[in-house]
Amino acid sequence: MNRLKRKLDILEGKEDDINEELKYAESLSMKRRKKEVESWLRSVGRIKNKVQRTEQEVQERRRKWLPSIQLHRNLDRLMAEAGELHEQGAFPRGLTLEAQESRGVSFPTTKLVGQMFVENMNTILECLRNNSVSVIGIYGMGGVGKTTLLTHINNELVRHGPDSSVSWVTVSQKFSVHKLQVDIANALCFSFSIEDDEKKRAAELSNFLGTRKNLVLILDDVWEDIPINEVGIRVGVNGCKLILTTRYLDVCQKMDCQKQIRVSPLSDKESWELFLEKLGVDMKLTPEIEETAKFLVKECAGLPLGIITMARSMKGAEDMFEWRNALENMKESKLGHDDMEKKVFQVLKYSYDMLKDPIVQQCFLDCSLFPEDFPIEREDLIELFIDERLIDGMKSRQAEFYRGHTILNKLVNACLLENLEIYGIKYVKMHDLVRDMALQITSTSPRFLVEASVDLKEIPDEEEWVEDLVKVSLMDNGISSIPPTVSPRCPSISTLILMSNRLTSIPDCFLWNMTRLSVLNLSYTDIEKLPNSVLDLVNLSALLLKRCENLKYVPSLANLKALRRLDLGYTGITEVPQGLETLDNLRYLNLFATSLLICPGILVNLFRLQHLVLDWNSSTKVKGEELANLRRLETLKAQLYDVNDLNTYVSSLEERELVSYTLQVGFGNNLCWRINNYNRTVALINSDISKITSEKYPLLLPQGIQFLYIESCRLVRSLSEASSLENIANLRSCRIVLCDGIETLLSVSSSCSLPILQSLEELRLQELQDFTGLISEERDVSSLPPTGTFCSLKTIVINGCPSMKNLFTPALLLLFPNLETMRVLLCEGMTEIIAATTHESEEEGSTSGGTAELSLPKLKSLWLSFLPELESFCSSKKTLVADFLQEITIDNCSKLKKFSLLDNEPCHLPSLQKIMVREEWWESLEWEHPNAKNVLQPLCLFQK
Structure with a gap:
């Protein structure tokens, strides 16, 4: 045993020398240890362990005086092995190779399919050539092809990247800094000198990466943000470039990816x-099978993993019935084939499992209640979460919506949902196979019955x-009736969605056994009467x-004390x-019914209301005092x-x-004023507000008002006389229609500059x-309101104001630096749009620095229509420049013979794309600039 230990000491000395030499070589230059050296070091490690165990056995037998022939043989064998390893450790050809000799490992992969995959690959390669991009994040749902895309990137670098090397590490779901350090070191053929200290290991790895150029x-497959500094991953000019794949957008964001690339599903053709x-190629499809196969592929919704798995499972299937069976299974969300279930379902379910939060998981499963390919409005989903008490206990309804949007964003970031926006409204949508996965989960526990939009x-x-x-959920079907004897025994049902059906009635017995029902949605049905069992x-x-x-009457709701929405x-109801x-738990009440009459006092006890919607018809009115008692209202x-009721309510807001x-x-x-994009609106109609100038x-108006609409009211002569508007x-947006009394927006004699403007x-x-005009008594620049008065105005529309003679003067034009759209129509007295003043020479010196130009720097669209007295667009001698003007429309302006905006050097209108005019008017124009007409004529679209 002692002779063996002496041999082992010599071998360990050799091992220490080799490790020191390797460490030095790898730290100074682009060297990597040879595979035979790695194998030798592992063998030395194994024999050291064997010697340690053998020594323990020798000591045990020595104490008990137990001789052993087998033990002697083991000692002889170990001494021989130690001597052999010592001889092998000479390594006459050296310990290392130049690292450039291996740029990485080329992996087998499938052909990239799809234009977007090719574009993504080119984008990533371009980023790798860009020194300013160090960290690239590739994200997308499970099975969409992230790893396949990255495999092509890896192989491209290995085969065609002479100045670069690539190392691949797959990150496990059970991530730890220690394990990742080991995996990266193994991929780089690098050994740590210290086994357990993560900080020192991180420093060693960082220093090593600093020596590896390019x-x-x-x-691959990162599930949570990795603290790259703690691991020792050095990125940037003095480090490496990092590419990661993940299912979560927020992982890319938290890891400071300078380029984030989403991998999207394939198109139908690419699928x-x-x-x-x-x-x-050997599989020949009959026309009938091919038609079914295309529907089958469509069910995979562009997910490459699903398409590949389905194709492999259908290899050799020549019977039409097999194809139709597969299609039926997919349509019914029964993945059916073992391969599909194992490979696709499990891959997608990982994302669901990694949500971890049971509330977020339940919210995700709720999305499967809606039809396939259905854009779900975000606010509708959040309302459902609130109704089901998945979101609860928040101080306000707004806070509940913040929480709801956060949950949906988490699901979008996990690529379990995707965002959509249609006409400014935000939606989410579920990928078909993700929905199938959700329905698979809900086929056991929690148990859902979902047959939405399947033509029932x-x-x-x-x-x-x-x-x-x-x-x-049976929503969006053709169900017109429920048999009078059907009474399902479902005591655990909490949510029942029958919306968007042709139901005219529901038998009482249908709801008898649904004692725990919490959410009943009958919206968009033809129901005429509620069953008594609802009560x-x-x-x-x-x-x-x-x-x-068709619902004209709702019976007493007094028993529904738990009702919150x-x-x-x-609806067609005429009575509340x-x-x-008595429903003092109500948080949400929508009584927007055209024929409904609201009785005074009906709202007094509903002190928990957060959302209240009433109709705006002439009979549906409410007192300010009654609203003032609803202290928790948010909508x-x-x-x-x-107006007194308005003032009473606004005063109560404090x-x-x-x-x-x-x-x-x-x-x-x-x-039509109700169709706007502003959610804070006040409309004053058929009211006398001509006395609003005094405190009496x-x-x-409530704070934060965004849109003020005034129609058929008696107004003050100038809005600047209304002191009550000073704090808005x-x-x-402001729209004033059919009002008498108002002459200007601002009066020069008033000191009020109206911040609302x-x-x-x-x-x-x-x-x-x-x-008569935007500002009264304008004489020169000194009489104008302060700079910035109209600085945010983008759109101005003047329609049917017969007393106006002009819209701007050169000095006034300076207050509209951001004007984009100008429309003037049906103004019978309008003679010019921009009028020269008697003090124009003074204005030129004081406002323009002596220049001879006027400017509409942001104007894009100009529309002049039905202005019978209009003789000039701009009578000032200054040249008008509109560099961003894109389109001009002029119609029924018979006296306009010279149009100075067009009759200039063409460079004054470099962005002009379209001129909408009548041909006879165009031909009658008088031109001073000889080339203007010929240059602009190709842009004309003549009206009939």
């Missing part, structure tokens, strides 16, 4: 090409209504009847349901009796601020008989 490190490639004519058979069902659902939290236009919007005033849409509101005083037939007769600073982005003045 190294690309790939981290079919991939399917045929994986099916094999009748409700599912009773055997499908099993006792452990918790949620049922026994004491756990009901949400009763949704929106757009049930009641939506009767756009009895017992409504309000209602018509008040008069420090509170509504999140969203539409407050209307008076009733008018012009409803104020007009109080966030107004973005500084934030204003849109101004529309329509049919104002007395209106």
Whole structure:
């Protein structure tokens, strides 16, 4: 044993020398240890362990005086092995190779399919050539092809990157700094001198990476953000370039990826090409099978993993019935084939499992209640989360929505949902296979019954209504009736969605056994009467009847004490349901019903209301005092009796601020003003507000108002006379229609500069008989309001103001630096748009620094129509420059013979794309600049 230990000491000395030499070589130059050296070091490690165990056995037998022939043989064998290893450790050809000799390992992979994959690959390669990009993140849902894309990048670098090397590390879901350090070191053929100290190991790895020029490190399948400094990954000029793949966008963001690339599913055409490639050239499809196969591929919704797996599972299937069976299984969300279930379902389910938070997981599963390929409005989803108490206990409804959007963002970041925006409204959408995965989960526990938008004519058979069902969605079908004897025994159901069906009635017995029902959605049905059994659902939290236009009457709701949300919007009811005033748990109430009459006092006890919507018709009015008692309101849409009621309610807000509101005083037939993009609106209609200049007769507007609409009112001569408007600073749009009395927006004699005009982005003045101009008594630049008064204005529309002679003067034009759209029409007295003043020479010196130019620096669209007296666009002698003007429309301006804006050097209108005019007017124009007409004529689109 002693002789063996002496041999081992010599061998360990050799090992220490080799490790020191390796460490030195790898730290100074692009060297990597040989494979035979790695193997030798492992063998030395193994023999050291064997010697240690043998020594323990020798000591044990020595104490007991037990001789052993076998032990002697082991000692002889170990001494021989130690001597042999010592001889092998000479390494006459050296310990290392130049690292450039191996740029990495080329992996087998499939052909890239799809234009987007090719574009993504080119983008990544371009980023690798860009010194300013050090960290690249590739994200997308499971099975979408992230690893395949990265494999092509790896192989491209290995085969065609003479100045670079690449190392690949797959990151496990059970990530640890220690394990990742070991994996990266192994991939780089690097050994740590210290085994356990993570900080020192990180320093060693960082120093080593600093010596590896043009190294690309790939981290595949990252599930959470990695603290790269703690690991020792040095990136940048003195380090490596890092590429990572993940299913989570926020992992890319948290790891400071300078380039984030989403890998999206394939198009239908690309999906079919991939399917045929994986099916094999020997597989001949009959026209009938090919048609079914295309539907089958479509069910995979562009997910490469699903398409490849499906193609492999259908290899050799020549029977039409097999193809149709596969299609039916996919349509019914039964993945069916073992390969599909194992490879696709499990891959997608990892993302679900990694959500970890049970509430977020339940919110995700709720998305499967909606039809396949259905854009789900984000706010509708969040309302459902609130109704089901998945979001609860927040201090305000706004806080609940913040939480809801956070949950949806988490699901989008995990690529379990995708964002959509349609006409400015935000939606989310579920990939078909992700939805199939969700339905697979809900086929056991929690148990859902989902047959949404599958063209059902009748409700599912009773055997499908099993006792452990918790949620049922039959939305968007053709169900017109429920048999009078059907009474499912489903005591655990909490959510029942029957919306968007042709249901006219529901038998009482249908709901008898649904004692825990919390959410009942009958919106968009033809239901005429609620079953009496609804009134026994004491756990009901949400009763949704929106757009049930045939519903004329709702019985007493007094028993529904748990009700928190009641939506009767756009129903045919004429009376408020009895017992409504006793539902003191209500948070959400929509009574936007055209024929509904609101009785005073009905809202007094609903002190928990956060969301209240009433109709704006002439009979649906509410008192300011009644609204003032609802201290928790955050969203309000209602018509008040008069300005005094408005003032009463606004006064009650004190420090509170509504999140969203539409407050209307008076009733008018012009409803188009309601179609706007502003969620804080006040409309004053058919009211006398000509006395709002004093504190005795104020007009109080809520803080944060964005849109002010005034119609058919008696107004003050100038808005600047209304002292009550001085504190309104966030107004973005103002529309004044059919009002008498108002002559100007601002009066020079008034010291009020109206802050509301500084934030204003849109101004529309329509049919104002007395209106003469934006500012009264303008003489020169010194009489103008302060700079910045109209600095935010982008759109101005003047329509039907017969007393106006002009819109601007050269000095006034300076107050509109951001004007983009100008429309002037039906102004019978308008003679010029920009009028020269008698003091123009003074203005030139004082405002323009002596230059001979006027400018509309942001103007894009100009529209002049039905201006019978218009003789000049700009009578000033200054040249008007509009560098961003894109389109001009002129119609029925018969006296306009010279158009100075066009009759200039063409360079004054470098962005002009379209001129909409009548041909006879164009031909009658008088031109001073000889080339202007010929240059501009190709842009003309002549009106008939």
